[in-house]
Amino acid sequence: MWDVLVAGGGNAALCAAIAARRAGRSVLVVEAAPKFYRGGNTRHTRNMRCAHDAATDTLSGPYPEAEFLDDLMRVTQGNTTPELAQMMIRESKDMLGWIQEQGVRFQPSLGGTLSLGRTNSFFLGGGRSMLNALYRTAEGLGVEVRYEAEVVGLDLDGPRLRAAMVRQGDREERIEARAFVAACGGFESNFEWLKEGWGERAENFLIRGTPYNRGTVTKMLIEGGVMQIGDPTQCHAVAIDARAPRYDGGIITRLDCVVFGIVVNADAQRFYDEGEDIWPKRYAIWGRLVADQPGQIAWIVFDAPNLERFMPSLFPAISAPTIPELAEKLGLDPAALDATLSEFNAAVVGGRPFDHTELDGNRTQGLAIEKTNWAQRIETAPFYAYPVRPGITFTYLGVKVDAQARMVMADGTPSKNLFAAGEIMAGNVLGQGYAAGIGMTIGAVFGRIAGTEAANVV
Amino acid sequence: MSFDLPSPDAGLRDPNLAEAERLMTVCNSCRYCEGLCAVFPAMELRRAWSDGDLQYLANLCHSCGACYHDCQFSPPHEFDVNVPAVLAKVRNDSYEAHAWPGALRPLFRRHGAALAIGVALAAALFLAGFIAAGDPGALWSAHRSPDLFYALMPHSAMVGLFGAAFLWMLLAVFMGARSFWKATGTPVDGLALGRAGHDAATLRYLDGGGMGCMNDDDQPDDNRRLWHHFTFYGFLLCLASTSVATVYHYVLDRPAPYPLWDLPKILGTLGGVGLVIGPIGLLRAKAKRLPDLLDPRFRSMEVGFLAILLLTGASGLALMALRSTPLLGPMLALHLGAVLALFLSMPYGKFVHGLYRYLALARWRREDPSRG
Numbered sequence: 001m002w003d004v005l006v007a008g009g010g011n012a013a014l015c016a017a018i019a020a021r022r023a024g025r026s027v028l029v030v031e032a033a034p035k036f037y038r039g040g041n042t043r044h045t046r047n048m049r050c051a052h053d054a055a056t057d058t059l060s061g062p063y064p065e066a067e068f069l070d071d072l073m074r075v076t077q078g079n080t081t082p083e084l085a086q087m088m089i090r091e092s093k094d095m096l097g098w099i100q101e102q103g104v105r106f107q108p109s110l111g112g113t114l115s116l117g118r119t120n121s122f123f124l125g126g127g128r129s130m131l132n133a134l135y136r137t138a139e140g141l142g143v144e145v146r147y148e149a150e151v152v153g154l155d156l157d158g159p160r161l162r163a164a165m166v167r168q169g170d171r172e173e174r175i176e177a178r179a180f181v182a183a184c185g186g187f188e189s190n191f192e193w194l195k196e197g198w199g200e201r202a203e204n205f206l207i208r209g210t211p212y213n214r215g216t217v218t219k220m221l222i223e224g225g226v227m228q229i230g231d232p233t234q235c236h237a238v239a240i241d242a243r244a245p246r247y248d249g250g251i252i253t254r255l256d257c258v259v260f261g262i263v264v265n266a267d268a269q270r271f272y273d274e275g276e277d278i279w280p281k282r283y284a285i286w287g288r289l290v291a292d293q294p295g296q297i298a299w300i301v302f303d304a305p306n307l308e309r310f311m312p313s314l315f316p317a318i319s320a321p322t323i324p325e326l327a328e329k330l331g332l333d334p335a336a337l338d339a340t341l342s343e344f345n346a347a348v349v350g351g352r353p354f355d356h357t358e359l360d361g362n363r364t365q366g367l368a369i370e371k372t373n374w375a376q377r378i379e380t381a382p383f384y385a386y387p388v389r390p391g392i393t394f395t396y397l398g399v400k401v402d403a404q405a406r407m408v409m410a411d412g413t414p415s416k417n418l419f420a421a422g423e424i425m426a427g428n429v430l431g432q433g434y435a436a437g438i439g440m441t442i443g444a445v446f447g448r449i450a451g452t453e454a455a456n457v458v
Numbered sequence: 459m460s461f462d463l464p465s466p467d468a469g470l471r472d473p474n475l476a477e478a479e480r481l482m483t484v485c486n487s488c489r490y491c492e493g494l495c496a497v498f499p500a501m502e503l504r505r506a507w508s509d510g511d512l513q514y515l516a517n518l519c520h521s522c523g524a525c526y527h528d529c530q531f532s533p534p535h536e537f538d539v540n541v542p543a544v545l546a547k548v549r550n551d552s553y554e555a556h557a558w559p560g561a562l563r564p565l566f567r568r569h570g571a572a573l574a575i576g577v578a579l580a581a582a583l584f585l586a587g588f589i590a591a592g593d594p595g596a597l598w599s600a601h602r603s604p605d606l607f608y609a610l611m612p613h614s615a616m617v618g619l620f621g622a623a624f625l626w627m628l629l630a631v632f633m634g635a636r637s638f639w640k641a642t643g644t645p646v647d648g649l650a651l652g653r654a655g656h657d658a659a660t661l662r663y664l665d666g667g668g669m670g671c672m673n674d675d676d677q678p679d680d681n682r683r684l685w686h687h688f689t690f691y692g693f694l695l696c697l698a699s700t701s702v703a704t705v706y707h708y709v710l711d712r713p714a715p716y717p718l719w720d721l722p723k724i725l726g727t728l729g730g731v732g733l734v735i736g737p738i739g740l741l742r743a744k745a746k747r748l749p750d751l752l753d754p755r756f757r758s759m760e761v762g763f764l765a766i767l768l769l770t771g772a773s774g775l776a777l778m779a780l781r782s783t784p785l786l787g788p789m790l791a792l793h794l795g796a797v798l799a800l801f802l803s804m805p806y807g808k809f810v811h812g813l814y815r816y817l818a819l820a821r822w823r824r825e826d827p828s829r830g
Binding site for chain 1: 483484488489490491492493494505524528529531534535536537667668669676677
């Protein structure tokens with residue numbers, strides 16, 4: 001009999017395990033992935049957003065609680081649980097120190113991310129380095145970790161867990177525990193579940209992170225009587241390079257060059273204002289936009305002067321000396337793409353200095369779908385294109401929790417010994433939208449609380 | 459959808475350079491490692507990397523291993539990002555490619571065998587010389603002669619032979635470094651050279667980004683920096699000992715042997731101890747090192763260099779300990795053989811890493827955008 005059983009192996013799971021172990025409890029972590037892939041999406045993260053009252057060695061200025069809350073309300077458009085959001089933001093201040101005490105190291109913001117230098121603490125060496133530090137600390141404290149150990153069944157007595165069935169290889173073991181922390185991510189790698197929300201379109205989605213986030217535990221909890229939040233269409237989807245592998249392409253397949261040209265679908269037609277907003281907001285809408293296009297694919301088309309104006313990515317741009325030749329390479333109708341380009345170029349008003357860091361007012365005039373900023377004629381050979389598809393970062397559907405990270409049952413009563421942290425409950429705070437680094441805040445803060453509260457159950 | 463990792467120059471470029479270019483493309487799109495060392499910020503200054511750029515980055519890398527364990531795309535991930543191993547290959551290739559004269563380049567990969575033959579041959583020749591040139595029986599009785607070593611080999615002969623070997627070494631190393639700098643360098647100034655000297659002397663980047671190097675796993679528990687300090691400063695102390703002794707001999711007219719408390723003896727003893735402890739530590743670390751991070755083609759070079767340093771240090775200490783026994787003669791032959799083999803092998807082995815890395819650090823110190 002373990003005091004605390006933690007399902008999952010990422011930031012939230014490890015923060016819970018460390019907190020419970022520091023409270024003197026015996027802790028078993030069961031991670032479904034093999035050791036190399038441990039930690040789910042934490043492997044792909046790079047920073048955490050925490051409130052702080054003053055600049056530090058690695059943060060360029062203060063980020064007060066009130067401003068953090070404003071940012072959260074803005075990105076979620078109010079779709080949050082205010083008490084949980086306020087509590088999390090308050091706790092995030094202490095998290096900055098606590099997480100470093102667990103061995104995590106910070107550095108100033110990375111090149112190309114200066115806009116986050118004040119608000120976000122970047123992990124030295126990235127998310128996997130951060131994760132390695134947490135594992136070293138947890139194992140040093142005596143937390144036991146099992147890999148390729150998947151929770152395949154829950155023995156629930158109403159609002160109380162008696163035991164979990166854990167499969168390792170061909171062996172299935174019933175593991176009893178006094179408290180259970182579900183910190184095993186979302187369900188974005190479960191295409192059947194994605195299709196419940198998106199239909200066959202989901203077949204063309206790419207998953208940016210781990211193939212192990214299948215939502216098995218989420219599903220069992222909801223079927224076992226825990227309150228569900230969110231629905232299966234809700235996910236953070238960005239447009240990423242269509243040539244990326246189906247899983248785990250991570251940060252390097254992202255493309256942030258929409259503003260420099262136009263985006264066309266398989267009919268070589270534009271379908272949305274490429275100049276609507278600046279990063280990071282625009283970054284988070286294009287996944288959904290592409291998901292609504294035929295074949296869930298689109299192409300960002302731009303010309304020579306823009307090639308080095310944005311962060312490089314893994315795959316080279318596809319290039320050709322003329323637009324019809326480019327269309328051939330992309331498998332688009334050359335005449336149609338040429339017509340779209342000519343129409344667009346003729347409508348560019350421009351006239352102001354081009355500045356992609358702010359809404360520069362260079363717009364088109366007279367198109368069915370205008371480009372309202374950064375409109376510049378696409379006219380200098382060679383011409384370039386990147387194919388893009390929706391890249392799913394994480395999902396919002398999950399389980400309802402209270403301020404103790406305790407799961408809430410479908411009838412609104414608190415569970416006895418069930419806790420949740422991280423992506424599986426992120427929707428409680430982040431009902432929609434996204435702000436860089438907030439997933440790690442949710443994971444760390446609720447993980448630590450879940451571990452502490454789970455320790456109190458015993 | 460099929461998945462192909464892009465490698466723009468595959469087939470055109472040397473395979474190790476092509477792989478290094480592929481990795482730099484991956485790393486430049488990620489940049490999570492930019493706080494670990496100088497390699498990644500230097501990479502970020504460009505989007506395409508010439509052969510020289512890649513050799514520069516490869517020699518900036520101190521092989522601390524941190525980026526391998528921190529990388530979300532390292533093996534077994536399909537992106538197969540193994541920066542330490544690939545840069546080790548490019549780095550080793552660069553030693554070979556720039557060596558002078560070109561005919562001796564094969565010595566890099568057969569370094570261990572070349573050294574073993576070299577030491578054996580040199581020691582045998584010294585022995586033969588001692589026997590042929592000295593009085594009968596001098597080999598076993600030199601420890602009783604007031605001239606000690608010089609009873610076996612006159613000072614002028616020693617200076618002539620080792621001076622010539624040393625000058626040849628300097629010339630060959632200089633020619634190699636010049637070729638390396640032509641391929642990889644940019645104009646630098648005194649400030650950059652000075653700061654790079656500090657970075658090299660402290661092994662600033664052999665620290666895994668601040669918490670220590672990684673060797674056999676992701677535990678930052680490696681002491682390679684310490685062992686390297688023992689080795690490097692041991693080597694310098696030995697050089698200093700010889701230099702002071704030369705000044706004593708020619709300027710102050712105080713020929714060897716010197717008493718234990720005198721400067722050449724103190725420097726030489728400390729240096730010898732460093733050259734024993736350091737290489738043993740480094741050899742042990744190398745034996746434990748995660749095989750994924752190594753370049754097996756050049757194992758003989760890496761182990762050989764450590765072995766010859768160890769032999770030089772150990773035989774020097776043994777010579778001092780045995781100077782009043784009949785073993786003085788044979789031990790002197792072994793020590794002189796080791797030193798001669800060391801000097802002659804330096805331009806064609808791991809020794810050049812120090813110089814090339816220093817030059818790479820100097821370029822980085824010049825082009826570092828955060829430089830004031």
